[in-house]
Amino acid sequence: MSTSPQILLWFHGSQYTDGQSNIPSITARKLKENGFSITQIMCTCGSIAETTKMLQNAIFNCSTIVFIGGIGHNPDDLFIKSLSAVFQKDPITNKQALSWLQDKYPSEDLIPPNIFNTTKIPSKAIPLFNPIGTTCGFLVHYEDTSIYAFPDEPTELLSMLEIHMEKSSNAEHTTLSTFGWSEQKIRRSLPDLQHFLKINSTPTGTWISYNKADLSNFEEQTLKKTLSSILFAHHQTTLEQVISKILIEKKECLALAESCTGGKLSSWMTARSGSSRYFVESTVVYSNSTKKRVCGVLQSDLDQFGAVSRPVAISLAKGIREVAHSNWGIGITGIAGPNGGSAEKPVGTVHIAVAGKTHLKHNLHLFTGSREQITDRAASAALFMLYKALNV
Structure with missing residues (x-):
């Protein structure tokens, strides 16, 4: 039965x-x-x-x-x-x-x-x-x-x-909002607690739910401490919702220069009414000529490193911040696929940079999945980088 x-x-x-x-x-x-x-x-x-x-x-x-x-x-x-x-x-x-x-x-x-x-x-x-x-x-x-x-x-x-x-x-459930680890890594990191966790993992985030009655106070604190590097909220929400509220509270604003994500992150950040309070400008810098004209990317960097590179991502972030007169700038450049990759730079290679007045951070990622999944992961990774910068 x-x-x-x-x-x-x-x-x-x-x-x-x-x-x-x-x-x-x-x-x-x-x-x-x-x-x-x-x-x-x-x-x-x-x-x-x-x-x-x-x-x-x-x-x-x-x-x-x-x-x-x-x-x-x-x-x-x-x-x-x-x-x-x-x-x-x-x-x-x-x-x-x-x-x-x-x-x-x-x-x-x-x-x-x-x-x-x-x-x-x-x-x-x-x-x-x-x-x-x-x-x-x-x-x-x-x-x-x-x-x-x-x-x-x-x-x-x-x-x-x-x-x-x-x-x-x-049950009385708690949900933690995280980004950056796979479900498998989360479970490996919490071998004694994994059986109490319900994990919903997507390219844009991972939500971890559990019944508070199943865990002691010590176990719950261990859970949160283990996940502290990927945790962005102690309740169920999304990165763009958290970041928009932080930017408004700090009276700061954001500008974006997107290449491989094609405006996806801009769409997320402007999807709700009132986004003009924290979002200034965005541009899709798909061609090299646009990267140079809008964000000041150097031809020498394009010749030496290519469009998908650390120097170009940094130039995009710094350049769009300067052009928009914003507090923060994000630059994204990569290969979303399914074509266009090489042995040196396979499909899924994405460089992301976040620039602030006194902050500059670059990350290199190698994402997997379909074109949509790769661009979802790239846009979310950029948001998580900004979240970390805003909480320094």
Whole structure:
């Protein structure tokens, strides 16, 4: 007999009942990979009253429900209202969900008013972090049933399933945000604790979750000390969110000169409203002539060392900082592939430099993966270098 968790997978929205979305099959496949056995998939598009009745029946018959859709920015979120009817309690603003939302914006006055609705969840629910969007999910226990709710934007949904659908439902979890080590290295560095850790590793960061009840105070301190060189937050967040807040607090600003990343880092840093408070300028310096014209890269350095080199990365960082009159400048140059590498400089070779008024740091990386993974890793490595510089 199988001991894997068995669940009802419930999708709400006309795109599901009309067969216009492949999200149900993708989600079921993802949960199966995570060790779940799907006993039923249900697609509905009913009213609040109809959904409430179906929810009552599902609670009676299922031990675990995963509801997708019906939560978000709308103040009349269907699933929240249906749960309120079942629980006979109105939703409340969750402090942790509100904190996560505030982390995604440089200042609270820049948060659109309707987005605050996403922080209202059932009173006894556990908020589930959304690393990409602004709508958090939640987990709530009712009688003998665990009820998960997630937004149905595909990228957000899959990311949240990866993070949250293997966690113990009753535990008090802590998540550490890190960058720079693989999951294998983290586990090797913590041989006595690795079995207590849930690790979600991506090219843009690694999030390490654990149940506080599983670790003694000494073990938890050992964990944090071991990870101190790669740790950038003691809660679940992203590098760009952390750095934007630090820059605003310090009243400092950033400029970027990107070659192989093609503007990816600039896009990340300007993805949220209010980024003009800390972001001044960026340029994609793909050609050598642009590197020379915009950032003052020397022809002699290009001739002697090539465009993918330490001197050029440093010139890009210093040059864009000077041109933009910013506190900080970052220069990135490399070979993202899949073509263009050589024996001396294979695909994945990336030089990154960070320049400040009294700070200059260069790192050479050899990343692996697809072109997208390499540029994700390069942009994230540049952010982590800046994070270290800002915290000197």
